[in-house]
Amino acid sequence: MTQTGTIYLVGAGPGDPDLLTLRAARLIESAEIIVHDGLVDPAILALARPDAELISVAKKRARHTLPQEDINVLLIREAQKGRDVIRLKGGDPLVFGRGGEEAEDARAANVPVEIVPGISAANGAAAASQIALTHRDASSIVSFVAGQCKGLSDQDWSGLAGKGRTLVIYMGVKTAPQIAEKLMADGLTPDVPVAVIENAARPNMRVVRGLLAGLPQLITQHAIKSPALIVIGDVTARDDRVIAQTAVEATQ
Numbered sequence: 001m002t003q004t005g006t007i008y009l010v011g012a013g014p015g016d017p018d019l020l021t022l023r024a025a026r027l028i029e030s031a032e033i034i035v036h037d038g039l040v041d042p043a044i045l046a047l048a049r050p051d052a053e054l055i056s057v058a059k060k061r062a063r064h065t066l067p068q069e070d071i072n073v074l075l076i077r078e079a080q081k082g083r084d085v086i087r088l089k090g091g092d093p094l095v096f097g098r099g100g101e102e103a104e105d106a107r108a109a110n111v112p113v114e115i116v117p118g119i120s121a122a123n124g125a126a127a128a129s130q131i132a133l134t135h136r137d138a139s140s141i142v143s144f145v146a147g148q149c150k151g152l153s154d155q156d157w158s159g160l161a162g163k164g165r166t167l168v169i170y171m172g173v174k175t176a177p178q179i180a181e182k183l184m185a186d187g188l189t190p191d192v193p194v195a196v197i198e199n200a201a202r203p204n205m206r207v208v209r210g211l212l213a214g215l216p217q218l219i220t221q222h223a224i225k226s227p228a229l230i231v232i233g234d235v236t237a238r239d240d241r242v243i244a245q246t247a248v249e250a251t252q
């Protein structure tokens with residue numbers, strides 16, 4: 001009987017191959033089969049062996065995509081053939097990455113699974129834009145939330161943003177108007193500073209800053225596209241020199 005392979009859920013970080021962990025880079029370089037999503041930068045996929053089988057399960061609207069259950073089935077089927085399978089995901093597999101579901105299904109099928117952490121977009125964006133997520137003078141709490149349409153109005157964000165707190169919103173570009181409204185309805189003042197970081201830790205990164213009430217306009221005015229993060233809180237407005245510099249970048 002063939003021995004079952006292992007499913008490796010591997011975080012690819014925000015895009016720059018230099019931000020992979022050594023473990024992730026070694027697994028990618030030696031993989032026979034890599035199942036990846038659309039957020040994984042081509043520069044990272046380029047590390048794979050020329051004969052590696054690369055399977056994209058990109059979540060792009062216009063293209064045929066694999067539903068999550070089919071991805072889980074694919075991973076398990078390949079591992080049961082005796083192959084080690086690399087499931088490569090943008091950022092960290094366990095932050096809005098469905099890694100939890102894939103790991104649960106693998107365990108239920110008795111397939112060994114190992115999780116390799118990656119730099120999540122929040123950490124990559126913070127470093128690249130020099131916005132501290134926590135700062136002794138400005139914030140001692142940081143929360144990560146998902147801003148996509150589904151269930152946005154059902155999510156309870158009260159208390160997550162405001163004085164002394166940093167809120168990082170993933171997948172919030174499209175719903176920015178509802179997000180700004182929701183936060184102000186929760187009691188935030190319209191003048192809370194915000195930043196939007198597009199393509200963090202990639203050569204085409206842009207950082208734009210403004211105030212909460214103007215968040216939707218900030219996004220439309222600069223034509224910000226996914227992938228981008230929205231950061232809400234005083235930490236986004238700490239350093240005038242960085243702000244001046246990123247304002248120049250944003251207008252280029």
Ligand code: SAH
Pocket residue numbers: 014015039089090091092093094095096097119120121122125169170171172197198199200201202226227228229
């Ligand atoms: N598991 C990933 C998140 C997947 S959800 C992680 O840990 O980072 C997808 C969202 O992540 C995008 O909509 C965007 O909000 C954010 N994102 C991913 N890569 C990004 C990048 N390079 N720059 C800015 N935001 C990014």
